[in-house]
Amino acid sequence: MRRPRLAGEGRQALLDEILPVLVDTGIKDEMVGGLLRNTIGMERLRAAVAQAAGRLPGDNGHLAMLDNSSSSLRQFTPDVLKRSASPVARAPRRSWRP
Structure with missing residues (x-):
């Protein structure tokens, strides 16, 4: 066949x-x-x-791929930035020395 x-x-x-x-x-x-x-x-x-x-666009579809993969970044980045701006996140860290 x-x-x-x-x-x-x-x-x-x-x-x-x-x-x-x-x-x-x-x-x-x-x-x-x-x-x-x-x-x-x-x-x-x-x-x-x-x-x-x-046909793929001149960038061979890379920009569309980046756009699709960055959707999770757009979703979670604001929360990460809010938490990193909190007083607990800004507390000075002590360096550990033996």
Whole structure:
């Protein structure tokens, strides 16, 4: 039993078919689009466009990841700051010396 192609694998195979046509200098520029549509087929091209996943932002999603992970900091930091400002927290500490 053959496993179905994953979307990324199908798009990669499509790219492998498109690139040789694009770099072939023997094919005139005005012929490339028609050649690709006729050999690959519009149905397959449309399916590849439909499977396109959204691209990550320029930071590769790091800012969103930081935003999500810092939600607990935003939640607990005010309480930590309040407690650190209490008189008990500000009491001088004696250094221990042997």
